[in-house]
Amino acid sequence: MSHLIGYKCGRCGALHQGRVPHSTCRSCNGSLLAVYDIEAVKNVIDKETLARRPPVMWKYFEILPVINRDNVVSLGEGYTPMIELSKVGERVGLKNAYLKDESRNPTATFKDRPISVTVSVLKELGVRSVAMPSAGNAGSALTAYGAKAGLEVHVVMPSDTPRAIYAESLVHGAEVILVNGLITDAARVVAEGVSRHGWLDVSTMKVPYRVEGTKTMGYEIAEQMSWDPPDVVVFPTGGGEGLVGLWKGFKELVELDWIDRMPRLVAVQSEGCRPIVEAYLKGEDRVEFFEGCDTIASGIRVPKPFADAEIMNAIRESQGTAIDVSEEEIVKSVRELAVAEGILACPEGAAAYAAVKKLTDLKLVDRDEKVVIINTGSGLKYFELLFRMLSI
Template identity: 40%
Template sequence: MSFLDRERRECLVFQAFSYLSHLYCPTCSQEYSAKEPAHLCQCGSPLLAAYDMDALKVQFRKETVMARPPSLWRYHELLPVKKENDIVSLGEGMTPLVEMIKTGKNYGVDHLFMKDESLLPSGSSKARGAAAGISKAKEWKITDIAMPANGNAGAAWSLYGSRASITSHIVMPVEAPIISRKECAAAGADLHLVNGLIHDAGTIISHAVQKYGWFDASPFKEPYRIEGKKTMGLELAEQLQWKLPDVIACPVGEGAEFIGIYKAMQELMELGWVDSEKIPRLVAVQAESCAPIVEAYEKHQTTADNHPESYTAAFDINVPASIGDFLVLNAIYETKGCAVAVCEHDLLAEQRWITRKEGTFISPEGAAAFAGVRRLREEAWLHPEDTVVCVNTGMGIKSPEAFDVSVPILAADDEL
């Protein structure tokens, strides 16, 4: 009996906290044990987590989940942490699903919703990945993690790392939002800035990992970040009474949120919790100045080309290349979705519109998702009767540089 067979059998024998079975390569199908730290497949591909779905179909019920506290960890059977004591939590999970009535009317979409990730610890969706990744690092007794980041991910992993007494070594581009940089510093992270983009930060981290032996928590080199991100999709299904929307629009940089949502939908369908005949069309939204996924989609490619140097106010999606690009594109093709790029003017105008009309100060990245939906409705790719969910990945106040304000200054004796 192989180690993978033994691990699967163990899950069948008793009610486990996690039904994590093994890791597998989506490129070459090679399987790896989940009982020790892992990074990439020997073929260079990212690894994905697999669960004992046969056991879960017998022992896991959505009614049980719905009776639990509103936390990310209500889905612990479908998450990778083996013991409850190893969970590192700051209260993440079950973010609001807000109906955007005014915006939907303006777009001509009858049922438009926002999955608002801005209320998570650290103010962004990156808290989900950090919660899962740092918890696994604690389980393995890792003391130092290292990663490149555009901003929010570095802040989230630094904060969760400090809670777990794990030192975070972070390299960010010099153009990264100042608030995210300050979050890292306040959390006690070993923060450095690079005069370049995130791939330059990644090169520095790779060399440091080899030199110092730190655990490489770079996107897709650490397989459990996606598992935390997929809880966004699990929550969304539950909030819609296990009826999936027609379309989910998500801003895409390195793509972990997008891949996580797709993975959640696949697992829910395999469990029989949602209609297997209706998977949402997934829409990847990028900024025109940095749109490698969009360009690959338009050329019907399965991988994306490296994008030239760029800048967008939606800095978290300013990612010229990602080793998970083929997973994003596969999710688009498999769901009959699409990829769309929006210009800087449109995403910033959308941020202002939504803030003024809906009363929620969304991030530039979230605004990009809404701008993409507006464009797709104008092009009739979306239908008025579609149920559409836009993912707002963070707080607008975390990117103050993106929002220019000119305010008159009064003298003490002036009147309005």
């Protein structure tokens, strides 16, 4: 059974309980985070129990927020491979570089994890219609899991979202609204639908269920490395549910005594949209709106993340950093991973890879350290970019 206690506000500490859809904190509008009875979890599962279970994301059921296992909506997400970067590792200055390949998820990005958890909880609570502004990939994941669960789905995305993501979302039968602008403009359209039609808004960090999915990346990394966690995990960051999920996942593993330390978490952005990097460099706890955001890595094209305080906390508490890479470096890295390692990374994942070279050059990462780069999705969703790279 799940050992969920409730949802705690990361800012004011208020605990929210009850079997109703939770959103943000009723007192201060902060993001809520699920809390579990860790001692009870320790009594029912251990590393050996986990090793005997099938390799799927839901193997960590006791520390996930669905109460009744029958309500799990799964398309086979998680337990993605960790690939040793045997050829390019040395090129980026590392002896031990690994890539966790999230493109192997059902809709080909890591967003299947948060959406599988969210749709499962909402099914359990009897919710009928959901809506989400999305840079693209979370939206298309929602359309797939929503179809499986029989939910009415509305997604709003920028009109220049890669065409494959748009088409995929439509084919799953959802309503897809395109807006001229960025995810922040899409959020305004969702807010209107919420007040007019009663949709449930399941935006990044506005419901506490999503990071429960992304945290499983941390669980898996630790388990796949035989509970000897890496020194550094590098993640392309936009809205922050990936990074905050990794932080929460590793923190819970430390509380469970399954690992003895938290890896340093690195948030990677593009030079063309780097609000988190600017906040980090200025030593701020909050992130300012980045004017004129523009990058081919559309998943990290987020001018102001809602969960800015939580993102900055995840970076600082893990003693990590935030770093940006140029558009040229992103494109070069897509090609380098494809040619040398046979991995067709999405531009966001390629940005994370590109950042590692800078981290080792700047001596922020030592060549003997163990580093995991997360390739958050498949390059196949970014046809426009691939064609542009090939000039066809």
